[in-house]
Amino acid sequence: MTDITKDATMPPRSFLSQDAIQVFYRLLAAFLICAVLAVLSDSFLSLGNILNVLRQASLTFFIASGLTLVVLTAGLDLSVGANVALSACIAGTVIHKTGSPALGILAGLACGGLVGLLNGVMVTALRIPSFIATYGMLWVLNGLTYWYMAGETLHGFPAGFRQIGSGYLFGLPIPVYLLLVFLGIGTLFAQRTIWGQEIYAIGANPVAARLSGIPVARRLLLVYAVSGTMAGLASIIFLSRLNSAEADIGESLTLPAIAAVLIGGTSLFGGVGTVFGTFIGALILTLVLNGMNLLSVSANWQPLVTGIIVILAVWLDMKTRRRAQ
Amino acid sequence: MREAAVASQPNPLQRIPGVAIVLVLLIALFSAIAPGFLSVANLSNVLVQSTILTMLALPMTLIIMTEGLDLSMGAVLTLTSLCVAIVSLATHSMLLGLGAGLLVGAAFGFANGWLVAIVGIPPFVATLGTLGMAQGLSLIVSDGQSVVGIPHSVRDIYSATLLGIPVPIVMALVTYAAFHGLLYHTRFGTYIFALGGNREALRYAGLSPNRLLIMVYAIGGAMAGIAGLLMTARMNSGHPTAGLGLEFDAIAAVAVGGTSFERGNGWLLGTLLGVIAVGVLRNGLNLISMPSSVQVASVGILVIVALFLDGLRSRA
Numbered sequence: 001m002t003d004i005t006k007d008a009t010m011p012p013r014s015f016l017s018q019d020a021i022q023v024f025y026r027l028l029a030a031f032l033i034c035a036v037l038a039v040l041s042d043s044f045l046s047l048g049n050i051l052n053v054l055r056q057a058s059l060t061f062f063i064a065s066g067l068t069l070v071v072l073t074a075g076l077d078l079s080v081g082a083n084v085a086l087s088a089c090i091a092g093t094v095i096h097k098t099g100s101p102a103l104g105i106l107a108g109l110a111c112g113g114l115v116g117l118l119n120g121v122m123v124t125a126l127r128i129p130s131f132i133a134t135y136g137m138l139w140v141l142n143g144l145t146y147w148y149m150a151g152e153t154l155h156g157f158p159a160g161f162r163q164i165g166s167g168y169l170f171g172l173p174i175p176v177y178l179l180l181v182f183l184g185i186g187t188l189f190a191q192r193t194i195w196g197q198e199i200y201a202i203g204a205n206p207v208a209a210r211l212s213g214i215p216v217a218r219r220l221l222l223v224y225a226v227s228g229t230m231a232g233l234a235s236i237i238f239l240s241r242l243n244s245a246e247a248d249i250g251e252s253l254t255l256p257a258i259a260a261v262l263i264g265g266t267s268l269f270g271g272v273g274t275v276f277g278t279f280i281g282a283l284i285l286t287l288v289l290n291g292m293n294l295l296s297v298s299a300n301w302q303p304l305v306t307g308i309i310v311i312l313a314v315w316l317d318m319k320t321r322r323r324a325q
Numbered sequence: 326m327r328e329a330a331v332a333s334q335p336n337p338l339q340r341i342p343g344v345a346i347v348l349v350l351l352i353a354l355f356s357a358i359a360p361g362f363l364s365v366a367n368l369s370n371v372l373v374q375s376t377i378l379t380m381l382a383l384p385m386t387l388i389i390m391t392e393g394l395d396l397s398m399g400a401v402l403t404l405t406s407l408c409v410a411i412v413s414l415a416t417h418s419m420l421l422g423l424g425a426g427l428l429v430g431a432a433f434g435f436a437n438g439w440l441v442a443i444v445g446i447p448p449f450v451a452t453l454g455t456l457g458m459a460q461g462l463s464l465i466v467s468d469g470q471s472v473v474g475i476p477h478s479v480r481d482i483y484s485a486t487l488l489g490i491p492v493p494i495v496m497a498l499v500t501y502a503a504f505h506g507l508l509y510h511t512r513f514g515t516y517i518f519a520l521g522g523n524r525e526a527l528r529y530a531g532l533s534p535n536r537l538l539i540m541v542y543a544i545g546g547a548m549a550g551i552a553g554l555l556m557t558a559r560m561n562s563g564h565p566t567a568g569l570g571l572e573f574d575a576i577a578a579v580a581v582g583g584t585s586f587e588r589g590n591g592w593l594l595g596t597l598l599g600v601i602a603v604g605v606l607r608n609g610l611n612l613i614s615m616p617s618s619v620q621v622a623s624v625g626i627l628v629i630v631a632l633f634l635d636g637l638r639s640r641a
Binding site (some may be wrong): 076078122126128129131132133135136137138139140142143144145146147150247255258262268298300301302303304305306307308310311314315318 | 394396440444445446447449450451453454455456457458459460461462464465468469570573576586616617618619620621622623624625626628629632633
């Protein structure tokens with residue numbers, strides 16, 4: 001998928017103006033959806049519902065933000081959902097065994113990061129294509145989680161720990177603050193650090209990146225480890241909000257996360273996209289699913305709609321890029 | 326590598342070892358530790374249970390040979406299995422049920438091919454999208470419930486025998502023969518090798534690679550339709566999660582069978598042996614009372630090891 005017409009020597013920052021336009025279109029789309037939903041449903045504009053949308057979007061965003069970095073390198077991480085499930089179950093067990101939420105959080109993050117690192121090793125050292133390596137990992141993790149939990153449900157965590165996912169601070173849910181923090185960190189890292197710029201360069205043209213002295217394998221390891229760690233973070237939020245952990249909580253998370261990244265304008269072919277775009281993507285997806293919920297469409301329709309959105313997003317992305325060339 | 330000669334048949338001697346050694350090792354292992362593994366009843370059980378996977382793994386081989394992938398197969402099989410159940414329940418006709426399953430499966434396959442070939446979406450994302458769509462449609466048409474009370478004519482397919490051989494095995498053998506003939510003895514088969522190995526050559530020969538690619542994916546969807554009939558017959562019902570994840574076993578069988586993900590090389594007999602290897606692995610783990618979760622993880626590890634070895638071989 002190396003495209004010699006892409007020039008990696010061009011600093012990615014020059015994409016920003018185009019990125020800004022892309023982000024503007026997506027913000028416009030989000031506002032349009034809001035307007036339509038406000039007309040169709042009385043309860044959409046209630047404070048409770050808006051906070052609910054933000055909290056829901058933040059969960060998708062945590063998983064999708066790490067994934068954005070992976071997709072920027074022209075890779076894919078299909079194991080994020082399964083990673084969330086395993087990390088949540090391990091974090092839950094540690095909290096139950098030790099009674100210490102801090103140790104549990106550490107265990108969840110470590111588990112997520114370790115899985116991400118393993119993905120990175122498969123992609124870089126074993127040179128397995130990322131989508132198939134992480135797809136294999138998905139099933140390994142699924143198997144491990146179901147075996148570990150053996151049909152049990154972990155339930156009931158300390159009140160302090162539950163605040164992370166369900167608490168409020170100055171009227172806003174705590175996950176929303178975390179969202180702002182990680183949105184800031186992610187954007188700064190991708191746009192303003194050398195490592196971030198190198199990640200863009202690897203995605204735009206891996207050969208040129210290697211020839212210009214970028215340690216490609218180490219950056220890829222970092223990217224997959226970050227994606228895994230963010231899945232670990234999402235697992236903590238999930239655990240504390242649901243106040244329970246089951247083996248199957250990750251199954252419906254991967255497709256929405258990929259959808260958020262793609263709606264946000266990150267190109268599957270690498271090198272183009274922003275973490276902020278992914279945030280808007282998560283917001284748009286959540287608005288659509290929330291709207292269906294408010295209009296009492298059965299939840300059975302959600303996978304169908306998410307699938308259609310994934311394909312539409314890639315199709316739109318390819319159309320606009322073809323025109324730009 | 327793209328320079329690989331068009332339609333070069335793989336050298337069997339080079340490949341038989343990999344998958345055959347895996348199969349022999351697995352059989353030896355489970356004969357030793359799993360009581361009852363070597364009984365005729367159990368072995369025939371392994372073969373009958375492998376038939377649905379065969380129906381998916383053979384077309385998956387062709388798709389992977391084109392440097393593609395179909396992640397939607399398991400979800401499409403679930404949907405076609407429900408279609409078979411619903412239509413045969415309404416019409417009391419097995420054939421109409423099969424027709425509905427085939428039609429829906431082929432439509433999904435066609436959509437996959439269209440998205441990959443014409444729209445140009447990378448196969449794993451295009452089929453991930455259609456996976457979600459098929460899964461959603463399965464939930465919608467069944468309303469999340471099992472479809473029960475299907476006619477005997479459907480159920481009997483799984484239990485009937487022909488000349489003493491279970492009908493599912495006959496169907497799998499016929500399918501294998503058809504795919505073998507198609508891939509190695511027709512022009513279409515030659516073109517499939519070229520789709521993965523040298524797409525430019527097809528264009529110079531005045532053929533449309535896109536149309537061929539769509540056909541390959543459509544064949545995959547149609548086979549998921551036939552497998553849907555077997556699935557409904559086996560479960561004696563339609564269930565909205567019946568086939569989820571089966572595409573993974575299919576990909577595992579293809580990978581273990583020695584078909585490369587990068588070079589447009591495929592080997593159907595290897596896939597067949599790969600299917601049996603996956604079947605033996607699951608059956609053996611089942612016999613020593615390992616939960617299905619361990620089976621899933623083992624298949625996952627099998628795939629990663631197979632891909633790693635494939636990578637080593639391609640660099641050697």
